[in-house]
Amino acid sequence: MSNNTKNRMTMNQLAKELNISRTTLYNIMHQKGAFSEETEKRVFKALEDYNFRANNNARNLAKHREYKIAFVGFYSMRFKYFFDEIDAGIERALADYEDDGLQIIKKYSDRENPGQQIIDLKELDEQGIENFIVFCYHYEYVYPQIQKLIEKGKNVMLFSRRIPEVQPLCSVGCNDYLSGELMMELLHKFAPEGSRVQLLISEHNHHDNLVVGERLAGFYDALPKSKKRFEILENAWTSPVPEEEKGEIRRVLEERNPDVVLDFVCNLEYAARYLEERGKQNTVLLGYDVYPEIVPYIKNSTIDAVVYQDLSSQSYKAVQLMFEYICYGKRMKQENYYLPLNVVFASNCVYFECSDME
CATH class of the missing domain: 3.40.50.2300 (Response regulator)
Known part of the structure; x- marks a missing residue:
């Protein structure tokens, strides 16, 4: 297993690797409940070997906390690779933070149908979703609904495309x-x-x-x-x-x-x-x-x-920033987060x- 895989391992994956239940793994990590000395040794050796990421899941699991983020975007079948990369970054962030209670609700609609994005944003708002990462193409149609969410006190981040009329928590993309x-x-x-x-x-x-x-x-x-x-x-x-x-x-x-x-x-x-x-x-x-x-x-x-x-890194960064804001209270330090550009030949x-x- 590569070092990258080790760093991204979740509690579910580690429990499966050790052939024990998630509950047993949690109890040993936090010294609760009953477990054997032999199992405890195996767990702590695995935590060291796999460089398991320290996090705040103890607090969140104990309180049964869930943190829902809606990613509302668009797609185009002509440029499928573009959206596959974005989705890969979202899934990578979910794997890293799922043990802390992260849930991601994805809503994608056709690029040429901004009306559906407006409907999706309204429905998610009505369902009580508080946190939004929005990726829109025809922003001239969608921005009034985004502005309404901000005025209602929702946490809104813009992805890839900044909108002049909107003041979100921040935007994430490239310059x-x-x-x-x-x-x-x-x-x-x-x-x-x-x-x-x-x-x-x-x-x-x-x-x-x-x-x-x-x-x-x-x-x-x-x-x-x-x-x-x-x-x-x-x-x-x-x-x-x-x-x-x-x-x-x-x-x-x-x-x-x-x-x-x-x-x-x-x-x-x-x-x-x-x-x-x-x-x-x-x-x-x-x-x-x-x-x-x-x-x-x-x-x-x-x-x-x-x-x-790097679209995958951009979407990962967007989810990471929003999650750390709503879970840990870590505020964004920048108005625009620009990820590095590369030249490929x-x-x-x-x-x-x-x-x-x-």
């Missing part, structure tokens, strides 16, 4: 403006002076000021600071319909023949496929995120580099692959 600046640094590193640069942006993100807008702002603000000069071509706003988008990307790259392609929203697979098919691997290709379809293109350097945000790609990409 999108910084990721745009980082893209500019990659352009400077990989592209020669005078390169013709094409930005690819999906049409459905044209008005996304929370993520894409921040990325673009960071990129354009950093552009004049570069010692190199580039020719930035007119942005290509491609269709949100996948089959149409493939054709549009091919047409743009064929007609404009750029030296550099910067993908701002998940078109890397289509662009890489086109460049590989046309023997244009010398074209610099940069983008965002690591997902199964593009890993081979990163490994063979058709994709030169991507800016990667051929030589280090293996370290950022998820298990389901292998």
Whole structure:
């Protein structure tokens, strides 16, 4: 068993490993009830061997305390990897804190159906839920309901996307403006002076000021600071319909023949496929995120580099912060918690692959 698994072991898992009941394990840990000396020795040796995490579960178990957190988010079948990573982080946090009484209620709805998110938030409120982590796409529809929760005294945290009109406990995600600046640094590193640069942006993100807008702002603000000069071509706003988008990307790259392609929203697979098919691997290709379809293109350097945000760590951090606030009274120290960004390319790609990409 790996050290990471040992650190995340729960009471249920440890009891099963020792072939004893959870009650016996609890009694030995807190020196209550009856148990044999031999079993006590086995338990304390296992606690040391497995580096079992010290926590406050004694107090919570004794009081039968439960701490419910609602994670209200959205999904898109096109970008399934994105939401699988988020869910993995939530499940990891649940495994670490379940012995302290943590319960997570998940409510996911289609990205293009913000009305369902509003319904979910209202129903959870009516059920008496006090703690919310909210991840919304069409925030212009959802934010009034979020604001109502805050005004009622609910604990609300925003995940991934900050909403200008809302003042939550805090937000957790990545710094999108910084990721745009980082893209500019990659352009400077990989592209020669005078390169013709094409930005690819999906049409459905044209008005996304929370993520894409921040990325673009960071990129354009950093552009004049570069010692190199580039020719930035007119942005290509491609269709949100996948089959149409493939054709549009091919047409743009064929007609404009750029030296550099910067993908701002998940078109890397289509662009890489086109460049590989046309023997244009010398074209610099940069983008965002690591997902199964593009890993081979990163490994063979058709994709030169991507800016990667660790979504699993972000969702874990969000649950951890909320739980420690409601259980231990540990207040958030920051308004925005930004987790580190990474740059992934051929030589280090293996370290950022998820298990389901292998």
